[in-house]
Amino acid sequence: MLEFRDLYRSFGDVIALDGLSFTVAPGELCGFLGPNGAGKTTAMRCAVGVIQPDGGSITWQDGPIDLRVRRRTGYMPEERGLYPKMRVHEQLVYLGRLHEMATADAAASASHWIDRLGLGDRSDSPVEELSLGNQQRVQLAASLVHDPELLVLDEPFSGLDPIATDVMSDVLLERARAGVAVMFSSHQLDLVEDLCETVAVISKGRLVLGGNVAELKASRGRRLRIEVDGGTAWSQRIGVDAEVVSVDEVGATVLLPPGADAAPVLDIAQQQGRLLDVHLEQPRLSELFRNAVGTTEDTLGDEFQRRSEVR
Amino acid sequence: MSAVRTVMLIAGREVRQRLRSKLFIWTTVLISVLMVGASLIPTIVSVFSIDDEVVDREPLTVAVVGDLDDARTDALEAQLGPVDFDPVADTQAASELLTDPDSSVFLAIIDGREVLVVEETGPFVGPNRGRALSIAEALAVVDLLETAGASEIVEQVLTVEPLPVQVVGADDPEEEFAGILVANIGVVFIFGLLMFYASMIVNGIIEEKGSRVVELLVEAVPVKQLMSGKVLGMGLIAIGQATVMFVPAATVLVVVNRDLIPAGVGRLAVMTVVWFLLGYAFYSLLCAGLGSLVSRPEEAQAVLTPATMLALAGYFIGFASIQAPDATWSVVAGWLPPTAPFVMLVRQAVGDPSLFEVLGSMVLLLLAIVGAALAAARIYEGGILRVGARVKMREAWKSRAL
Numbered sequence: 001m002l003e004f005r006d007l008y009r010s011f012g013d014v015i016a017l018d019g020l021s022f023t024v025a026p027g028e029l030c031g032f033l034g035p036n037g038a039g040k041t042t043a044m045r046c047a048v049g050v051i052q053p054d055g056g057s058i059t060w061q062d063g064p065i066d067l068r069v070r071r072r073t074g075y076m077p078e079e080r081g082l083y084p085k086m087r088v089h090e091q092l093v094y095l096g097r098l099h100e101m102a103t104a105d106a107a108a109s110a111s112h113w114i115d116r117l118g119l120g121d122r123s124d125s126p127v128e129e130l131s132l133g134n135q136q137r138v139q140l141a142a143s144l145v146h147d148p149e150l151l152v153l154d155e156p157f158s159g160l161d162p163i164a165t166d167v168m169s170d171v172l173l174e175r176a177r178a179g180v181a182v183m184f185s186s187h188q189l190d191l192v193e194d195l196c197e198t199v200a201v202i203s204k205g206r207l208v209l210g211g212n213v214a215e216l217k218a219s220r221g222r223r224l225r226i227e228v229d230g231g232t233a234w235s236q237r238i239g240v241d242a243e244v245v246s247v248d249e250v251g252a253t254v255l256l257p258p259g260a261d262a263a264p265v266l267d268i269a270q271q272q273g274r275l276l277d278v279h280l281e282q283p284r285l286s287e288l289f290r291n292a293v294g295t296t297e298d299t300l301g302d303e304f305q306r307r308s309e310v311r
Numbered sequence: 312m313s314a315v316r317t318v319m320l321i322a323g324r325e326v327r328q329r330l331r332s333k334l335f336i337w338t339t340v341l342i343s344v345l346m347v348g349a350s351l352i353p354t355i356v357s358v359f360s361i362d363d364e365v366v367d368r369e370p371l372t373v374a375v376v377g378d379l380d381d382a383r384t385d386a387l388e389a390q391l392g393p394v395d396f397d398p399v400a401d402t403q404a405a406s407e408l409l410t411d412p413d414s415s416v417f418l419a420i421i422d423g424r425e426v427l428v429v430e431e432t433g434p435f436v437g438p439n440r441g442r443a444l445s446i447a448e449a450l451a452v453v454d455l456l457e458t459a460g461a462s463e464i465v466e467q468v469l470t471v472e473p474l475p476v477q478v479v480g481a482d483d484p485e486e487e488f489a490g491i492l493v494a495n496i497g498v499v500f501i502f503g504l505l506m507f508y509a510s511m512i513v514n515g516i517i518e519e520k521g522s523r524v525v526e527l528l529v530e531a532v533p534v535k536q537l538m539s540g541k542v543l544g545m546g547l548i549a550i551g552q553a554t555v556m557f558v559p560a561a562t563v564l565v566v567v568n569r570d571l572i573p574a575g576v577g578r579l580a581v582m583t584v585v586w587f588l589l590g591y592a593f594y595s596l597l598c599a600g601l602g603s604l605v606s607r608p609e610e611a612q613a614v615l616t617p618a619t620m621l622a623l624a625g626y627f628i629g630f631a632s633i634q635a636p637d638a639t640w641s642v643v644a645g646w647l648p649p650t651a652p653f654v655m656l657v658r659q660a661v662g663d664p665s666l667f668e669v670l671g672s673m674v675l676l677l678l679a680i681v682g683a684a685l686a687a688a689r690i691y692e693g694g695i696l697r698v699g700a701r702v703k704m705r706e707a708w709k710s711r712a713l
Contacts, residue, residue, distance in 0.1 A: 048530045050696060067533065075530045081523030086328065097320055098531045142527060 001025050001061065002047065002150060002181050008055035009042055009205075016042040017053065018205035024183045024198075026149070029176035031192035031213075032185040034202040035293055040185040041078045043202070044152050047183075048075040060150060069150070071099045074143035076184075078154040080135060084128035088119060088138055091127060092145045099146035106145065113141035117167060133164050140168065144175070151175060153184035157191060169195050193285035201292050209292035217282045220291075221258050224265060224280050227251030230273030238265050251277065314536050321532070321540025322547060325515065329548050339555050346560035353568050370395045374405045374419035374427075382457070382465045383423045386449040389469040391442065402427070418443055423450065487661070489573035491633065494660040497583040498629040498653050504587060505594050505622055505652075508549045512595050513602035513611050515541055516695070520606050525695055534695060535688045538603075542595045549591060553584075579660050589673065590625075590652030592680045594618055600687030603694035604702045614701065621649040629653030636662025646672050648679030 002024040009017040016039045024030045034040050045051045047058055049070045060069045083091055089110050096106030114123050117137040122130055127138060140156060156168055173195065176182045183200075186192050192199060193213060201209035209216065224242070227250050228234065235244050235252040242265050245253045254265055262280055269275070329335055370393040379387070379396070388394055397416060399405045405419035409429040417439045419427040428443035449469060456465050519525040528537055561580075564572055597618040605614045628650050632641035636658045644654040645664065651672045658664045693707030 045526075050526055050529055067531075070530050073530065075527060077523060077526040079523040079526070081526050083328075083518070083524050084522055094320075094324055095527065095531075098317065098528065 001059075002183070003059045003062075004043065004047070004056070005059070006056035007043065007046060007053045007058065009039075009046060009051070009053045016205055017046070017056075019056070020202060020206050021056075022200045022207050022210045024181045024200075026181045027176055027179045028181055028198055029172060029196050030181075030183040031196035031199040032183050032202075033187075033189065033192065033199055033289060034185075038202045038293075039205040040202065041154055042205075044075075044154050044183070044185065045077075047152050048073055050075075050077075071146070072149045074146070074148035074151045074153075076139055076143045076153040076156055080139050082127045082135065082138060082142065085126050087124050087126055088130070088141075089114060089123045092138070092141055095142050096145040099148075101146050109145050109147065110141070113144055116171070117141055132159060133161060136160060137164065137167070140171065144171070149180055151180055151182040151184070153182070155186060156184050157186055157188055165191070189286040189289055190284075199285065201289055203293045209288060213285060216288055217285070219258050220283045220288055221260065222256045222262075222280055222282055224254045224256055224262050225251060225278065226254070226266065226269045226275070227277040228269050228273040228275055234269045234272040237268050256280075314533070317532055317536045318540040318543060321537060322544030325541060325544025326547055326551075339552050342556045343559055346556060347563050350560040350564045350568065371418075372397050372416045374399045374408050374416050376401055376405055376419065377422035379420060379423050382453050382462065383420075383450055385466060386453050386469050387420070387446060390446050390449055418446070420446075420450075424454075426450070486573065486575040489575040489579065490660040492573065493576060493579040493583065494633045494657045495630075497579070497586075497656045497660065498626060498633075500583060501587045501590055501652055501656070502622060502626040502629075504549060504553065505590055506619070508545050508591060509595050509598040509618065510611065510615070511548075512541055512545045513598050513615060514608065515545070516599060516602040517605060517608055517611060520603065520695060521608075529696065534692045538596075538599050538688055538691050539684075542592070542599055545595065546588070546591055550588075579656075582656055582659055586652040586656045589676050589680070593648060593652070593676065593683050594622055596680065596683040596687040597621075600683075600690035600694075601704075603691040604704060604707055606701075610701055625650040625653035629657050632657045633661055636660075637664075642668070646675060648676045651676050 004020050004022050007017045007020040008015075018039075020039065020043055032040055032044070042051065046053050047065065049065050049067075058065050060073075063069065065073075086094070089107075092110035092113065093103065093106045096109055097103060101109065111123075114120060117140060119134060119137055119141070122134060127135060130138065136156075136159060140153075143151060143153060151172075153172075156172070157165055160168060169191070172182055172184065176197075196213060198212050199210065199216070200207060223245065226234075232247050232249075232252045235247055235254070238244070238254060241257060241260050243255045243257075245255050247253075256262060256265070266275075266278070371391050372395045373387065373391070375396045375398050384394075397408070399408060399419070402419075402421050402425075405421065405427055408414050408416050409419055409427060417429045421427065426443050426447045428439050452468060453465055456462055456468060519528065525537075532540075598615055601614050601618060602611060605611060625644075628640075628644045632638070632644065632654050635641055641654060641658060641662065642664075644650040645658050645668065655664065655669065655672050659669065690704065690707045693709070694702045697707075
């Protein structure tokens with residue numbers, strides 16, 4: 001298990017990580033989310049040992065992230081980096097060997113990933129001659145070539161076309177199913193929602209939402225959209241259990257708390273008139289995200305206000 | 312994986328990538344061929360010049376009074392080469408011919424028993440007096456042999472091969488010349504190669520930093536090993552390239568033109584290599600540390616200034632100490648690690664340092680190399696991952712991002 005525990009890190013006056021804690025288990029595919037500047041990259045660089053935290057700890061299988069662990073880790077940095085003049089296969093073999101692989105194993109693994117990622121005909125091209133999308137595939141191969149047990153990928157999907165996105169998704173899923181702990185950051189919330197079992201959302205250097213995506217959605221409650229013949233006046237008569245989210249000319253959307261029954265609300269609406277349209281949906285991840293990220297800002301604001309009042 | 316294997320892996324990549332550059336290969340081969348060509352020039356020149364002598368050289372004219380028999384003619388030609396004879400009436404006529412400013416005749420033989428030579432102005436014995444003396448000596452030998460009844464060996468005596476001459480003593484002019492030669496060439500050689508390969512290291516570091524690949528590397532490799540591998544790899548390239556450039560030419564010189572190599576050059580050439588390697592280790596480590604502070608090639612020159620200044624100081628003091636290799640300042644500069652590779656080589660070539668001074672200075676330089684390695688590694692750790700604007704040295708020293 002990869003465990004971030006109470007991680008702190010500042011750069012000068014800027015606090016990048018402010019007590020970040022969460023875990024990623026082997027076999028888990030975890031989407032690492034947060035607005036720009038939330039501290040995602042800093043957290044990931046800490047996880048692969050490229051920078052040291054000021055406080056707190058990161059452990060893998062209850063041990064420190066030392067060189068031995070780092071060599072079993074696959075890393076895709078935010079700023080892509082490969083030797084521009086080195087050939088694709090040669091470069092992957094070199095990186096594999098730096099991660100303690102025997103030359104023959106590294107060569108076989110490099111060939112495997114080159115084929116798997118559709119780079120077969122570019123195997124002997126210098127990286128600088130590849131398109132940006134293909135360079136990114138090589139970058140992914142570079143993080144996979146040594147068959148790591150932990151994958152830390154900083155925005156692996158940015159800049160990929162839909163086909164490459166599918167390939168990347170497949171590979172990440174396959175690795176997670178093979179027992180690898182995978183965490184990757186992204187701003188593509190819908191993609192993360194489809195792909196990941198778990199998410200960790202951070203804001204201002206701390207976790208604001210984390211856990212199983214389905215459970216998170218369920219805990220947020222469901223949306224019930226109802227349109228009936230005869231207007232929306234019914235929406236003012238629903239009980240305290242449900243909350244009206246929006247009302248327009250033809251219908252209203254109601255948020256049902258977790259576990260709440262939709263029937264009483266439907267009954268009230270039907271008293272108004274004939275049902276025209278009903279659907280019950282779970283909240284989107286993007287909604288949870290906005291809510292979580294927005295909440296911290298509110299909380300911080302409240303806290304600030306409370307402190308001011310104490311003075 | 313052992314640290315050694317990692318360092319070798321990184322060094323190996325440096326070497327392979329360099330060998331892949333056609334420009335690098337061809338430049339090296341071209342220089343090697345030019346050096347071999349240069350080392351053959353004396354041979355080529357001498358081959359042609361022997362022909363010239365045979366074909367073009369005007370025979371000297373010698374005035375002769377009375378008869379000159381075959382033995383004495385041979386004796387004369389053994390000394391002067393082919394000779395034209397200008398018979399004159401008597402000694403009086405001969406001396407008039409010699410002193411005539413329009414005449415090119417400088418020597419007269421009177422009856423095979425007496426030699427006249429024209430007076431030359433100047434403080435030293437001139438070439439004509441020297442020739443006259445050796446001719447007089449040869450004629451005397453002919454006389455002696457005839458008197459002793461051994462005329463049949465006159466020819467052998469006149470063309471006898473001299474015994475080999477061995478020059479001994481500290482003030483052997485040849486060795487002194489070799490010293491000055493090696494001192495001059497060695498200082499330029501060490502400085503040039505140091506600066507060249509140090510800047511290659513820095514370019515390599517900037518390439519890794521600029522392309523961000525360094526972030527992938529430090530994940531798997533301790534930075535000290537990363538830096539050591541680069542310095543070692545470039546060192547191997549330097550040795551390999553220098554071998555290809557200089558060894559064929561040196562071999563040709565030794566085989567073909569052995570006589571042209573002054574005595575003592577071999578030992579000093581070895582010392583040049585030793586001082587170069589020590590200097591390389593010291594300066595390349597300094598440059599590796601400094602180079603990690605910048606991300607763009609344009610900034611390399613500026614950030615390397617401290618190391619360049621030290622090397623320049625060594626270069627100039629080294630040159631200056633050729634004139635005063637055992638002066639106090641030369642001795643001091645010979646001990647100081649940054650200047651030692653230049654100055655100590657000069658002192659060994661043209662001065663007289665004790666073995667203690669040479670070894671002591673080497674030990675001091677080795678300690679400085681260890682110090683440079685530690686300092687460079689610390690700066691490197693602080694600087695290598697901070698891409699963007701140039702990192703201040705003090706910040707890199709204190710921060711140690713890793």
